[in-house]
Amino acid sequence: xxxxVITGGGRGIGAATAMRLASDGHDLVLCYAHxxxxxxxxxDRVRDRGVGCxxxxxxxxxxxxxxxxxxxxxLDGQVTGLVNNAGTTLHLGDLADTPVDVIRRVVEVNLTGAxxxxxxxxxxxxxxxxxxxxxxxxxxxxxxxxxxxxxxxxGVDALTLGLAQEVGPRGIRVNGVAPGIVRTDIHAAAGxxxxxxxxxxxxxxxxxxxxxxxxxxxxxxxxxxCPYATGATLRVAGGR
Ligand code: NAP
Numbered sequence: 386x387x388x389x390v391i392t393g394g395g396r397g398i399g400a401a402t403a404m405r406l407a408s409d410g411h412d413l414v415l416c417y418a419h420x421x422x423x424x425x426x427x428x429d430r431v432r433d434r435g436v437g438c439x440x441x442x443x444x445x446x447x448x449x450x451x452x453x454x455x456x457x458x459x460l461d462g463q464v465t466g467l468v469n470n471a472g473t474t475l476h477l478g479d480l481a482d483t484p485v486d487v488i489r490r491v492v493e494v495n496l497t498g499a500x501x502x503x504x505x506x507x508x509x510x511x512x513x514x515x516x517x518x519x520x521x522x523x524x525x526x527x528x529x530x531x532x533x534x535x536x537x538x539x540g541v542d543a544l545t546l547g548l549a550q551e552v553g554p555r556g557i558r559v560n561g562v563a564p565g566i567v568r569t570d571i572h573a574a575a576g577x578x579x580x581x582x583x584x585x586x587x588x589x590x591x592x593x594x595x596x597x598x599x600x601x602x603x604x605x606x607x608x609x610x611c612p613y614a615t616g617a618t619l620r621v622a623g624g625r
Contacts, residue, residue, distance in 0.1 A: 387411040389466035389607070390458055392445055392502055395424030397569035398518065398603075399470045401596035403431050403438075405604045411466065412437040414458045418444050418471065437461060445471045445498030448505075455505045465513035466607050467506040469499045469541075472518065474575040480532045488533045496537040500544055503559075507548065512556035514607045517545050518599075519563040521622040531575075538563075542618050549616030558615040560606040565622025567594040589624025 389406055393399040394415030400423070403413055413431055415438060417424035424440045431438040439461060443454040458464050472495045476487045499517055506515060522531070523538035542561060549559035565588060566572075572580040585593045602621045605611050 386462060387465050388414070388458065388462050389468065390414045390416065390454065390464060390506065391468040391470055392416045392443075392498075393418075393471035394468070395420055395427050395440075397571060398564065398567060398596045398599045399468065400427040401600040402468050402470065402603050403427055404434070405597065405600040406468075406607070407431040407434040407436045407438075409604060409608060410436060412461060414439045414441060414454070414461065416441050416443045416445070416454050416471065418442070445502050446493045448501050451501045451505050455509055459509065463511065464506065464509050467502065467510075467515045468518065468603055468607065469502050469506075469515060470518040471498055471502075472571075474531050474534050474571055477530050477575050477577055479529055483531075483533060491531070491534050492537045495534060496540040499541050503544060503548055507552050507557060510557050514558040514560070515548070516603045516606045517541050517559070517561040518603070519545070519561045519618055521563050521565045521620060521625050523563060525625065545618055546616045553615055558611075560611075560614055560616070561618035562599060562602050562606065563618050563620045563622060564599045565594055565625045567596055567599055569596055588622075592623065594621065594623055
């Protein structure tokens, strides 16, 4: 039996991953921060595929809420997988013009949150796999957009590498996926609803990615078809 936690599982890449993993027979726990309606809608669609799905509100920045998320998961059985996906960009612009509270929040959600969730997951897991959702930004640097977000995601890549070596001997694999620009609400939420239309043609493959295309890579890294990769971050960015 597979029991997989997806942070940020209510919307975007997390929701597409939930649907993909449900098709593989994973029971799921979807964590969200604010949008309960989206999480419940995704959970209903997951249950329609014949698997169990629990919805938990937890802010990944708060270690007590992270503990509550995994305590709730334990009610359903032994956790076998984690998709460490919750993230936000919040704001676009030069670093010099980015408010300190935005920088703190972006680093806390994307990096501190990912570390706290991974820490609790490896305490609970006895084998299984983790996929951390990074970004192509980690290696592009994202000048004039969000260099602090890029720095946080570079930290996620280091988390993947180091944690994989710590927990490999326990039979837990840790990998990452680094998406390019993907069709979700994250861009409009940062104040640029036109970003997908504008940047798609600049991608070598000529278009933005779809959440389902990222979900496919996550499902592969998480599953039995990928037994020997660990510490790797797979770029799924259309050539960027
Ligand atoms: P999205 O559609 O905006 O969804 C973000 C998800 O993260 C939502 O479910 C949200 O919860 C959750 N979340 C945000 N802050 C949280 C917190 N403090 N605690 C718990 N959950 C929180 O974004 P997305 O595009 O799917 O992004 C998913 C991941 O992919 C992120 O790590 C992002 O950095 C990464 N990524 C995205 C792109 C892209 O172009 N879309 C590119 C590269 C990497 P609510 O639903 O409750 O708000």
